[in-house]
Amino acid sequence: MKKINAKWAYVFLLVLSLLFIIQQSLAYQRTQKSLQSVRKDIHTTQSQSKQYQNQDETLSEVTPSDIRDTKAIQNVGNAFLNDMFVLLPKLDKSNATSKVATDHVVSAFLGATFGGDVDEGTPTFQLENNDIVYSKSADGTGLGFGTVHYRLDNKETSVTLLMHIENGKITELQTGAVKDTSGRK
Structure with a gap:
């Protein structure tokens, strides 16, 4: 056991x-x-x-003054608006280009301002004024946001723009109409 x-x-x-x-x-x-x-x-x-x-x-x-200095991107925005309001009435709209903006940006601007319809003849553009505020980030990219008031064939109108600016060129453009909801008159 x-x-x-x-x-x-x-x-x-x-x-x-x-x-x-x-x-x-x-x-x-x-x-x-x-x-x-x-x-x-x-x-x-x-x-x-x-x-x-x-x-x-x-x-x-990056110094704070670099971020506050928006002159370079403001110049890009102003050059773009000048391209659109001075050169476009003289050009064939299908070949419209800008030295400071991509073709998509030019196309978006044309669509937002006169609808891009060139069958009705050459529209007349006249820039009345613009109220665009520019800001710049630490990496040098910038934004321009505000409203552009202009005349299109003697009709007063406006468009709100948001421009994305990189390396001295507008790479993206958003357009629309923004209403003031602050209650100010």
């Missing part, structure tokens, strides 16, 4: 040892997965940190 009990004791100990080894093996695998996840997080954090460092270096080169 002692032999059978000793044999079962050894089997029991062997099974217990195997279960312990399997449990430790599984724990080791979980630890490895955890470590891989942590390494991946560290790598991601390091790459983000490097990106933020580069942005910080770029921003440290």
Whole structure:
């Protein structure tokens, strides 16, 4: 009987040892997965940190006066308006271009101002005034937002423009009409 009990004791100990080894093996695998996840997080954090460092270096080169000085982007906006109101009445509208704006921007402006319909003859444009405010971000890109008042075939009208300016060129133009909801008269 002692032999059978000793044999079962050894089997029991062997099974217990195997279960312990399997449990430790599984724990080791979980630890490895955890470590891989942590390494991946560290790598991601390091790459983000490097990106933020580069942005910080770029921003440290920018002075507040650089951001406030909007003359360059204002010149781009004014050149675009001059192109549209001085050159367009003299040109074939299908070939209209601007040195300071993309073709899509010119097309958007034409569509917003006279509808782009050239079948009715050449429209006359006359710029009355513009009330556009310019702002510039730290990376040098700018925005021009405001209303342009003009005459189209002797009819007074206006259009609101939002110009996106990059590298001395208007790359995007949004047009529409903005109503004053402030209650001012």
